[in-house]
Amino acid sequence: xxxxxxxxxxxxxxxxxxxxxxxxxxxxxxxxxxxxxxxxxxxxxxxxxxxxxxxxxxxxxxxxxxxxxxxxxxxxxxxxxxxxxxxxxxxxxxxxxxxxxxxxxxxxxxxxxxxxxxxxxxxxxxxxxxxxxxxxxxxxxxxxxxxxxxxxxxxxxxxxxxxxxxxxxxxxxxxxxxxxxxxxxxxxxxxxxxxxxxxxxxxxxxxxxxxxxxxxxxxxxxxxxxxxxxxxxxxxxxxxxxxxxxxxxxxxxxxxxxxxxxxxxxxxxxxxxxxxxxxxxxxxxxxxxxxxxxxxxxxxxxxxxxxxxxxxxxxxxxxxxxxxxxxxxxxxxxxxxxxxxxxxxxxxxxxxxxxxxxxxxxxxxxxxxxxxxxxxxxxxxxxxxxxxxxxxxxxxxxxxxxxxxxxxxxxxxxxxxxxxx
Numbered sequence: 116x117x118x119x120x121x122x123x124x125x126x127x128x129x130x131x132x133x134x135x136x137x138x139x140x141x142x143x144x145x146x147x148x149x150x151x152x153x154x155x156x157x158x159x160x161x162x163x164x165x166x167x168x169x170x171x172x173x174x175x176x177x178x179x180x181x182x183x184x185x186x187x188x189x190x191x192x193x194x195x196x197x198x199x200x201x202x203x204x205x206x207x208x209x210x211x212x213x214x215x216x217x218x219x220x221x222x223x224x225x226x227x228x229x230x231x232x233x234x235x236x237x238x239x240x241x242x243x244x245x246x247x248x249x250x251x252x253x254x255x256x257x258x259x260x261x262x263x264x265x266x267x268x269x270x271x272x273x274x275x276x277x278x279x280x281x282x283x284x285x286x287x288x289x290x291x292x293x294x295x296x297x298x299x300x301x302x303x304x305x306x307x308x309x310x311x312x313x314x315x316x317x318x319x320x321x322x323x324x325x326x327x328x329x330x331x332x333x334x335x336x337x338x339x340x341x342x343x344x345x346x347x348x349x350x351x352x353x354x355x356x357x358x359x360x361x362x363x364x365x366x367x368x369x370x371x372x373x374x375x376x377x378x379x380x381x382x383x384x385x386x387x388x389x390x391x392x393x394x395x396x397x398x399x400x401x402x403x404x405x406x407x408x409x410x411x412x413x414x415x416x417x418x419x420x421x422x423x424x425x426x427x428x429x430x431x432x433x434x435x436x437x438x439x440x441x442x443x444x445x446x447x448x449x450x451x452x453x454x455x456x457x458x459x460x461x462x463x464x465x466x467x468x469x470x471x472x473x474x475x476x477x478x479x480x481x482x483x484x485x486x487x488x489x490x491x492x493x494x495x496x497x498x499x500x501x502x503x504x505x506x507x508x509x510x511x512x513x514x515x516x517x518x519x520x521x522x523x524x525x526x527x528x529x530x531x532x533x534x535x536x
Contacts (some may be wrong), residue, residue, distance in 0.1 A: 117357070118346040122364060125342035128164050135168045135334075138348050142332075143176040143261075150259035151182045152282050155192055156200045157390050159520060160267040160336050161343055163202020169263075174209045183255050184216045185286030188293055188450065189390070190420050191216045217253050217287045225251040225289045229326040231319070236295075239318050243302045244295065250323045251289025262331035264351055267338060268358035269366050270522035272396035272457055273300035275314040276362060278335050279355030280324035285450075292323060294449035301434055301453035304461050306400050306530040310367055310522045312359045321352070339365045340517070369526045373403035375511040378501050379518040381412035388481065389419035392458045393519035395475055399460050400530050401513065401523040402473045408460075409476045413496040416480035418489070425451045430490040433462035435533070436469050459490070461533045472531055 118134040119126050143149065151169055154160065166182070174180045182201075184192060197214065198205050205214075218224040231239075231248040256262065268278035273296065285293040300308055300316045308314050335358035337345035345361040347354040379394035394410045402408050418426050429447055434456040437444045444452060462471035476492030478499050486493035504514045515523070524530070 116348045118348050120345050120347075120361065122344055122361065125339075125344060126346065128161060131161060131164055131343060131346065132168050134346065135165065136172055139168070139172040143173050145176065145178065147177045147260040148179040148258070149173055149177050149181070149261045149263065150255055151180070151263045151265055152185050152256075152287060153182055153265045154267060154282070154286075155184050155186055155189055156196055157189060157384050157386075158267050158277075159338050159341060159384070160265075162200055163204070165265060165334075166201045167204040170204050170209065170212055174212050178211065179259075180212045181255065181259070182212075182214045183253060183287060184214070185282045186217045186219065187285045188219050188421055191218075215255060219285075219288070219290060219293060224253055226254045226257055227251050227289075228257070229323075231322055235322065236319070239322065240299055240302075240315050243315075244299055246295060248295050248319075248323075249289065249291045250284075250326055251291065252283060252327060253287040256283070256287060256327060256329060259329060262329050264331060264333045265336075266333060266355065267336045268355060268362045269338075269520045270310040270362065270397065272305045272309050272393070273297050273453070274316040274320065275308050275311040276317075276355075276359040278358060279333060279351055280320050283327065284320045284323050288323075290448070296320065297453035298449035301456050304434065304533060305396050305457050306461065306532070309396060309400070310363065310524065312356070312363070324351075337361045337365060338520075366521055368521050368523045370401050370513075370523060371526050372511075373401050373406065373525065374508070374513040375403050375406045376504070376513070377402050377406070377408045378499075378504055378512075378514045379408060379410050380501055380514070380516050381410060381415065382517050382519060383414060385412065385519060386415065387417050387419045388415060388458070388477070388479070389422060389454060391415055391479075391519070392454060394515075395458050395460065397519060397522045398513075398515060399473070401525060402460075403511070404472055404531075407474045407476060407492075409478050409494060409499070411496060411499060411501055412477075412479045414480065418481065418485075422448065422451050422454070426455065426489060427485075429455055430488070431455045431459040431475070432490060433459050433464060433469060433471050435462070435464040439464050461531055461536070463533070463536050470536075472536060
């Protein structure tokens with residue numbers, strides 16, 4: 116069901132609420148327990164308006180309405196962040212409404228629902244990985260009668276396009292699915308996977324999702340900047356596919372040439388390098404060979420509260436650096452290795468020499484000595500004013516003021532390729 120589809124025209128909040136109320140009018144029964152899986156505040160969407168309508172319409176009709184924040188491996192949100200994320204309706208919840216946050220590293224919060232065999236993974240990954248994968252999911256997913264997945268859809272570095280059943284895996288899954296899915300994306304490489312709809316990682320996620328018996332619906336959203344331009348409700352895959360097609364139209368910027376210098380400005384919703392890495396992922400395809408990408412984020416002062424200890428040990432390297440020394444790095448969390456190589460970008464490792472295709476520089480609150488230790492460049496953010504570099508594309512300089520969600524690609528369709536370096 117298309118609730119609203121308005122490419123080129125923002126959907127106002129009043130229209131969003133009206134359409135969503137109409138769509139939910141025939142949904143929900145008195146004895147049912149409903150679980151809505153929703154993103155955290157590192158994703159752009161009109162969550163306060165959606166939360167308000169879901170509580171207003173569903174809570175009076177169903178026995179219980181719960182919300183589960185799909186954190187993946189992100190840190191839990193604070194109470195203040197939850198209030199801001201969900202808006203005014205969060206302040207006075209009906210007695211049958213509850214809010215939970217996913218705990219990916221708590222075995223007690225997880226249930227094993229099956230396995231993807233070595234043979235299946237070899238087929239899904241096109242021969243890149245032959246490993247068995249335990250499929251664990253947050254127990255709440257199995258304890259409700261109906262599930263609604265609220266999912267914004269953007270180009271994505273690990274799976275191609277975010278949304279859909281990705282909010283099960285890795286959104287509310289156990290660590291094995293997190294690590295293997297991210298590493299598979301890294302093996303394929305960001306330039307080859309970002310902005311492509313059906314990818315091996317998406318196939319892996321759909322295979323895992325087929326093991327979940329709970330009936331569900333998907334509410335897939337497409338935004339252009341902060342403006343909602345598409346809203347689709349229906350079977351999860353169908354709603355996601357329609358949203359991904361629209362996202363490909365509005366969330367990919369096509370440019371005529373690569374740039375020698377790209378300044379990628381991180382918005383405040385990225386509070387750590389782990390999430391601000393998207394400022395690299397979405398711009399890597401349009402940085403010229405030998406060029407420089409600067410992640411400008413003075414507000415970021417740490418790598419990751421969850422994974423920082425591992426990244427301080429591993430550092431940031433190209434994919435082949437890890438593959439050439441796999442016996443040394445296999446023991447580290449694979450999602451950490453994936454993030455590392457995605458931020459560093461593609462490159463080669465030959466005869467003991469690492470050669471990244473581009474230089475990645477942090478202009479953040481992370482100290483210079485830490486940047487050097489983790490094998491990334493450093494620039495004092497006080498020495499850089501992105502505004503001074505605006506509108507200099509003819510000089511080979513691109514500034515992206517709010518990076519991380521719009522994917523930039525070359526108009527001729529070429530992407531950086533390890534095999535050609």
